[in-house]
Amino acid sequence: MDEWLKQNRSEYELMMMVMNQFLAQSFYPVPTAPAQSGHYREDHTQSILELLSSFPESHLSLPLKVFSLGPVYDPGHGRWAETVDVEILGEGGPQHEVMAIELIMQLVSRWPNLAERSLMVLGHLGLLDQAMASESVLPGVRQQVRQALSSGHLVQAESLLAHASPKTRRLLLPQTYGNFVDALGDTVPEADFDHLSRLEGAISRHMGTRWDLSLTGNWPYYTDLVFSLYLENIGQPLLNGGRFLADVQGRAWHGVGFTLYLDPLYQAVQQETEWTSHDL
Amino acid sequence: MTFSNVTVAVAKGRILEGTRALWVQRGLTWPVDAESRKLWFSPNALRPGMLIARARDIPTLVAMGIADLGVVGLDVLEEHPNSQILQVADLKFGACRIVLAGRERQWPAGPTRIATKYQRIAQAYFSLHHHPVELVPLSGSLELAPVIGLAPYIVDIVDTGNTLRQHQLVEIATVMESSARLIANPSHWRTKPSLEAVRQILTA
Secondary structure, eight states: OHHHHHHHHHHHHHHHHHHHHHHHTTOEEOOOOSEETTEEOSOHHHHHHHHHHTSOGGGOOSSEEEEEEEEEEETTTTEEEEEEEEEEESTTTHHHHHHHHHHHHHHHTTSHHHHHTEEEEEEEHHHHHHHHHHTTOOHHHHHHHHHHHHTTBHHHHHHHTTTSOHHHHHTTSOBOHHHHHHHHHHHOTTSOHHHHHHHHHHHHTTSEEEEOTTOOOSSTTEEEEEEEEEETTOSSEEEEEEEEEEEETTEEEEEEEEEEEHHHHHHHHHHHHHHHHHHO | OOOTTOEEEEESTHHHHHHHHHHHHTTOOOOOOTTOOOOEEOOBTTBOEEEEEOGGGHHHHHHTTSSSEEEEEHHHHHHSOOTTSEEEEEOOOSOEEEEEEESSSOOOOSSEEEEESOHHHHHHHHHHTTOOEEEEEOSSOTTHHHHHTSOSEEEEEESSSHHHHHTTOEEEEEEEEEOEEEEEOHHHHHHOGGGHHHHHHHHO
16 A cells, blocks of 8 residues: 555656646646536647636737646546646747747656657648648548548548659658658748757757658647657657647637646656666 | 567457468568467567457557557448557458348338447448438347348448358448558557568558
8 A cells, every 4th residue: 555655646746846847937727627518528728718718808918828737538548647738828839839849848858868768759730731732632632631640540541642742642651850851842842941940959959859740639729730749668648739729719719739648757757767776 | 670579469360361461471470370379479580479359459459559550450440449549551451341231132211220230330321321220239140130020131241241141131232341451559650660661661
């Protein structure tokens, strides 16, 4: 029992440490309910935006940095996952993408070995759409490709893009930044390469990256950059996020957000602690 | 090319047989001894590890990261969707169809009772055709349903059609076509260096 109690304590200490980091960076906590209208919460963002939308628009001062803590339901596995959801709200667009990435890097860098064992995978819905448009893929088919990718049907997406050039299709595979921009330069020469380079630079100082336009994020409200942080040999993401535009109660919310999964983070931190104590 | 830290989960039955052919064709040592009842073969320098499991457990094993890759029929993936896996290749074997069958080759007239073990696929199909149905869930021996008066129609998987003929049933419509799919854990697919070789084979 002692072991179990100690483990619970360690998990809560980690959660508090994460909370304190966001509080120190001027993020405001927003409490959200785990169930609403008979449905379990699968995502905090919608709940946060519903609460904020209940205030008059004149009360809002953007950008607004908020976070929400608590479990989300995973219907695929029929289980709850403890999470922290972080949102930078406002029309900052690319600037907020960099801000979110830097925030994540600051957090993960607290455990140097953890960063070394992590890999950030980045996708981009805007670039995906531009790449398909450059191949004259019709808007309806582009939508089908996006739906196929978001539900993991790479076979179907590949089949819908059968007539696209091999370079464009290769954008749907994970690859290094260098290879990605080479392929992208041929397909979407008008892409904002300076911004992509800023993002890559912000991450690569701490960990490796892979760029892969087949990554489209879990939610339909994503519009541009999407990202997932993975740990070596752990089959679950440590966090998922992206830039979004969500229409809630008639109000358009722009922002960049991410969901941090505390269980895999705790496992990874525990492994790091064990390794460090071995080294000593 | 090394697969020493790669594990593949394969569905029992026809899919396992098809996987064997593909596996051997790639020059890999097939780990399963015909006499053996082992279901787990750890990876080694000559081949990936293998897990043999029930078809509907394969997506779970892959989603949870226990296996990096999985081989399972599209029919299983459609009936038990799992948003935490990637379908990365159509392996072009294990072809079969899910069909609507009955005693006469005639589309059901009016609201109809249909026995099936593919409730999700059948519901989607009849919704698409705006046809009202009552689905009776069965887990096997579907061909008996029209014979014993449980339901005049069935939605079931067919390979050669022999079983249907033996029960005096005929195909009325193809609901979906299926074949073996290679599925992957998204995390491992996007980050594990040893899966790069698999990606190259698929894109070659």
